[in-house]
Amino acid sequence: MKDQLPSPDFDSENYDRPNQPWQCGWAASGHACARGPDGSGRCRATYECRPLLKKKSDADTGEWVCTRPRSQGGSCGDGPRPDGTCGCPIPPCQPEPSLRTRRGRISIMVTAATLAALVLIFFQPDYGRFISPGEVSSYHSGPTFVSLKKTTTSNDNCAACHTGAEGGPRAWLRASLTGHPKPWELGKILEPHHDHLTSIDRSCLACHPAHGFHQPNVTREHSCALCHLEHQGQGRMPPPRDINCASCHNHEPSMNAARVRAKALPEDAFHYWKTSGLILPPTARPPEGFTTVFDSFSKGHPEFQIHREKLSDGNSLRFNHQLHLGERVRTGTNSALKCADCHTLDATGNDYQRVSFETHCRQCHSLQFDPGQPGLTLPHGAPAQVRSFLASLPAQYADLARRQGRSTEPEINEFVQDQFRRLQSAGLSGESLQRQVFLSGDPSKQTASLARELGARSNYAGCAYCHSVATSADSHPVVIPPAAPDRWLIRGRFNHAKHLNVSCRECHAVHLSRQTADISLPTKASCANCHSPAGGVSESCSLCHSYHNLEKRQ
Template sequence: MSDPHPTPEFPEKDYIRPNHDWACGRTCQGGSCSVGPSPRGKCRATYECAPRLETKPGESKGHWMCTRAKSAGGTCDKGPFPDGTCCNAVPKCQPRLTLRGIRKRVTLVTILASLIALYIGIGGSRRDDFINPGPISSVHASDHFTKRHAAMSGDQSSCAACHASAGKDGGQWHVQAVEAFKQGLAPHDWTRKGPLEASPMDQSCLACHQGMDFHQANMPSQFACHACHKEHVTDGAMPEVDSGLCISCHGDATLMAKAREQAKGAHSTPAEDSGSVAPPRQRPATGYTEVINSFHTDHPEFRQLRDLEPGQVRDTNPLKFNHAYHLKDGGLPFPPPSTEQLDCRHCHERDARGEYQRPITYSQHCATCHPLKFDPGTSDETHLGLLLPHGDPYYVRAFVRSLPIQYAEYARTQEGITQAEALKKYVDSKVANLEGSYQQSGEFLERAVFFADHESKLPDGRQTPFNGCATCHEVTDPKDTNGTPGIAKPATPERWMTLGSFNHDLHSKGFKCADCHNVTVSEKTSDLNLPSIKRCVDCHSPKGGIDHRCTSCHTYHHAKGSLFGDPVKAAPAK
């Protein structure tokens, strides 16, 4: 079906294109010429048309015809002059810049001004101030850091400590700019998920932070230090790592799958070096690759509890201890004349920072209630008398075998007996009374000292008048005839949760120890008595309102490095 209204012909030659830099000066009056200005802004107006010579059959000269377009008014009445010149001359105008032309000039001027400013700023004496994008954290702005960097590289510019190009001549910056686009500044990297990958600048960080390689050995790739540690934000302490950066990796199932695959040839599951006497733990064969989105939703149970199998002895400390007995009915009473009741604080003392508990020692925490008395004849309710030494089985055996000497020294220092005859009489009396109370030889006394248990019995069933080393320690028979019984050395862990930090002082406000540690029913040394992660989530979650960021508990570098230690002879990355 034909269109009854055909599309009119488009006047292409009369169309003023918007991509021109110049427009006719009479455009705003609605009378722009069809010729328009030149690309350089010169008016090209001459006549309204270019007359055409028509010659009819039989004519020799012909006549000129007007060619003015219909859009401009059509053929004029006067027509061309006899010499073929249009009778309607177009007056000249002053072409003006279009918006496109103005924008182009502004852009060129801006670029030129920027290049000049960069050249002056980069090449000037205050280049560091000019290129600084923001304040430097207090550590990196310190005089100590500047001096350290100068000692390492000989460069006084503190910027060059991290940015290798900062120490180069301004003429080399275009080369550095090209390299920067290959190391994390390329446009396709701006939309990539996860932190930026490692760059040569990270070598500058490691010059001071030795051994602080990023994270674990099974990571598919190493990430840039500045991806998590944000500089040029504040002149105080560097901002803490945002949990979102941790989740960008640990919450990515694809990345964690790659980490598990990487771990197949990366780990031999060595024991964790915790720096404490806690039993060593084996690293998971696939590394720590569980997908975690937040502490309060899908964080796995603490490994010390998660790895606990039914019936498995988790705390391998050979020392014998019963928490429930010591804390029954609010705690055992101290020996007279004290009236205090024993509780957790009497044995567990925090370090100076209030974070962790100090090690338990016999002399400070046990001796008050458990003095090593072996001779009832030199002790009573108010006087401890002669006591066995504690700590070294060789010293204990030597003490028992030299009792006459020990009694003589005790008589001089405690009883005030100094005359030789009186000393001999005192010693003979004490030795005779001791043998009489045991009704056994000195050899039996020595065995009783080592092997008597908490019921004052020897392994063969014989009764003794006191508790021996076996009350608290694992004691084994000597390996040879004249050997000393073996006593298993206590291994009381200073820390169990070695992969996370903790502060007891902060948690003691409003809480009791038993609120988290279920020690009131713990009767075995093997009981771990650590709180479950569910107990922690009660507070450390959006519902509980307490900080639950990843960095609240975790650090993330797999090796400890020196921070501003002795300078290493290494220049920043080139």
């Protein structure tokens, strides 16, 4: 230790001791007494000096002498009193705590206040409201959840999920010291436990038993809390983050393991799609499954299977989008057809409803097989009904005659005979008429002789114009039922309502489609134009995909 010499101007007589807990009450006004208060803060002021009795060696009495030090003014003029007491008493003061003492007191007060606040928080019945790290989502705080999982120990129902919280503050203090991992078990704390379930996960599973469902070849369990973050505010829980998906889909070993496991699983294991009555395209599972390693939608996400495998629409219905959206086809108001004339959103706004003949086609394709009597139309939907209709054609004409105001039997019979004569003169009767109705697909050859009397709107071509019509073993025509898929993207969801600010043709190039086989689905690149960092729209996995696929589970 170095010896420190006092500085030359060090005043040893007036040595300040700032570390002492108390200081003279007169210090603030510059009149601090030399003695200062004692360690307990009591003023020790008495007199400025202790007079000294000076007496000669042979005398019994002497003279009291002032002993005030020079630093405090030296000997006073009046000197001590006759009784030997100092003539300059120091007025007593109220000692004040030093700066350090004040700081210590404030520290103690703040610490005590903190302890008091903690005790108040922990030992009052509504403690959950204070210690919760955030609002619980509406799913886990609503009346339904509370009725299912109400616990008795906490007003905030913490123990419904946090089993360690059951029993109140003392219990979770004990749980914190005895649970797994314990606070000092750093090794276990650092151990990534995302590949197995936790006790909180088990609380989740009590209500959500389908936790583990994803692809059957997933090789490890996932903690619920890994993706589903609670205490993030009221309302819905936030969707899982992309990094949760990327932890496997951008992780080569995980994808390799999934690929290996898939090979060991029977094919049936992957037949878990639930159609809910929807018509879905028959897309086979890719040989490698969905194990491509990629970073994000815009970076590495595989092309949609329909484009990647160049699939085509197997619908038997013949439809030419280009023709219908072109100039030749006009609506009743003589305007070109728009997409929305046939495609209308369902109640949710997510998807489009099926196109129906009655609603969307009949207005133009009215099945007026007899141009001479446009009021008589073929039924649509079942070939047997059409055959029955044609077999009962006299009755159908008679019914038409009545609808047109002919009331007497002779009038009706004459009308029916006239119609048949007209059909026969055109070569349409019996089997030829049925063949013409079902099998003809060329509008220029159908009822051509009578067509000119009618507008193009009534120009019935024949079932085969739109449908695939075959002949059964008993020579009856059979219409192959059309099957237009309700959804094309079956492994992701798409919300059309959120894309209504974009015209249909920006994504679906239907104006170029002449064949039913064309699937006018946008490519991944088309979506990534917007859904990418460059496009500025979110490309989050959860926008389109759901991990659990509950809605598709069988």
